[in-house]
Amino acid sequence: EAITLLREANLLDYLSMIHFHIGSQMSDIAPLKKALREAGNIYAELKKMGANKLNSINIGGGLAVVYDQHTLSNSRNYSIDEFSSSVVFLLGEIMNAKNVSHPDIFTESGRFIVASHAVLITPVLELSTQDFQEKLLNFKVINPPLIQELIELNKLLNNTNCIEYLHDALDHLESILTLFDLGYIDLQDRSNAEILVHNIIKRALYLKSSNPTDELEQLQVKLQERYLINASIFQSLPDYWGLNQHFPVMPLHHLDTTPLRAASLWDITCDSDGEIGFNPEKPLYLHDVNLDEEDYFLGFFNVGAYQETLGMNHNLFTHPSEYTIIIDENDYEIINAVESKSILDILDSIGYDAQEVSKKLKDTLSNSSFITAQEKSDTLAKLELFLHQNGYLRTTN
Template identity: 25%
Template sequence: MDKYTDLIHQTFDFPTDEFTVENNELLFNGIPLMDIIKQYGTPLKLTYLPKIGSQIQKAKRLFNESMQKLDYKGTYTYCYCTKASHFSFVMEEALKSGVHIETSSGYDMEIVKALYKKGKIDKNTYIVCNGFKRERYRHHISELINSGFVNCMPILDHLGEIDYYKEHVKTKTKVGIRLASDEEPKFEFYTSRLGVRYNDVIDLYEQQIKPDDRFELKMLHYFINTGIKDTSYYWSELSRFVHKYAEVKKVCPELDTIDIGGGFPIKTSIQADYNYQYMTEEILRTIKRICNDEGVPEPNIFTEFGIFTVGESAANIYSILDEKLQNDKELWYMIDGSFITNLPDAWALNQRWPLLAVNHWNKEYRKVQLGGMTCDSQDYYNSEMHSFQVFLPKIPKGEPLYIGFFHTGAYQEQLSGYGGIKHCLIPAPQHILIDRDEDGTLKHWQFAPEQTSESMMRILGYEV
């Protein structure tokens, strides 16, 4: 009989630091998952907070050791990208490891204020303010700067953004400029909608920033959607960005920092296949080489790791409610949840995560399709990252089978609308109803106002 445990041991180098098995039951970071299931039931999501800190320390160690090895002269600063998960328990855990913050909406700034009020950050903490900004966001940025947050740094996303700060900022402040990177060749658009065109950067500095003594250009920022990958596309975009940094540095002496965005990946299969050490060293070598060629000092480096920070800390656990053989070969295991509502990346982006049985590792395995509980035909999961199939243990008669999707800590709540939270904390719009009277006259009224920051903060676990 081919047991599930045999399949996993033959497919992967198992056990791992993260996954072990005792008495045919799975442990995740040393946590006996069956004990949690017995106490709380399913479906459930769990977050193992210590993993957040260990990921941060891993990245800091990689950059600092590589900088020392390569005699890189700049410094390294780790920012947490809040949009990966805004929850108070995530933010506070990350801040224990000495991170700074990258924001993407005006509602993020309410979180910054709440963390300052609780003493989790101070006015020296870097608040890197990214994104295309509505007035609310620009207002909060100006307010923080004027109140003494000396490292609250708006990253200019378009040419007209600085006009607002000129009108409202009363004190000297640092600013950055985001450069519009080219998208990968297979993308539908050639250039990112975010950031300032490369050709406009020096004019923006010389005409809008340099003449005003309040503003100091300290950072150039870029980000590419593919993340940090060993591809010709990534190295080409990084090189182009660093060359532009050197060009701007020659006319702007105070510029001394680049932000290379996020992009360290997490494991989407049980086995790691990403060489963090190699990529870190190559990034630093590339920056150092170009700066040496251009005759400018190496810049300080910021990163904004979001998925990497929080992704591997969480898991979603489900029960198999029943099995259904729909034809001669399609065996469905029905879960007590939904991929569309709980793990929308699986449905919308074909995202995959490590999937493991929690119990019954000593049972025979079989090929299955996993079905969610909604009535939508797209609510299924039938392939893993390492295989175009899913294998799970046979369900013993009268005994439940539990399964876990792991590394689900980033973006899932925002994309699935947990409690009303949206991606990047973009608020739900106000809703207006329109009708006609019997004589045909239009009438309209507000059904619901725009979502408030107070409602978001309550959902995310902050005091309001």
């Protein structure tokens, strides 16, 4: 019918390409081969029906990107060589069988081309266990017997006794929590117990890292570390939230040290969905770091396809600042800095009168009778600065 319509309209000579697309992120080569056979035969039949100017087949996109960083997972069951040779061989075979000249072949695998061009880099702001540091222990002159035993277990822990002492520590903690609920020990004793037991667990994990037991691995999952990152999953990784698309994640520090902490990642939005939870089947392990003494950055890779255009200004977080990195064999150069939108810009983009908001804030502050003139001046200066900055936390001056 299409050939008839084109011929009647004197447009048949303008038909130069047929196009199909069977889906994005094809993990299996078999459906593509089936589609190629169908499209190849359609192409050949159209040529025989008089479409003499037809000379191209566009096979669409769909070439899969390997997002999974775990060796036991395989999100693509074919190589690039197999993909290419299958396309060329199958179409060539059909054309030879039907005595039709071979077409030019086009493909539009945009995701495969652009996914790797962008990396999200974000600092870790907090660890959930930073309240369990030994420096925060505050013992009494006379401690309850169970606390004193935990002190000894922590002091004497070594590679030989760590499993036995770990069992004792967990048993003591359960008893202490029961005593606290019954009112027999106070909050300081409970705090000391939790810090000591957490430290014993962590040391046992490191002592047995080369030969972990099932029990220790289960403890890792149960006592996973929560890493608070200066980013918004809704803005920078929307496909994780919307499609459960996992992106490769790795630390940018301590690359010569094996990470051992089972990690879940939490962003700085106020939404409980802004979390990448720990998945025992696809585990993420990160380092145990002291953020008071060092920076710790994470990289999220293969985020160059769709994430920026799908990103949401959820909780008023717009895109992070962006930079282009030019790398050669000897050096690198940072160019094309694109700063993140300011808070006023975001308010304006979602329908508020940003200038009116700014004016009302300043007028309310100026008319306040609760602070001095100097405090008003200082606060106004800070307010002006903050309104023209983005919503992300600043980790440097």
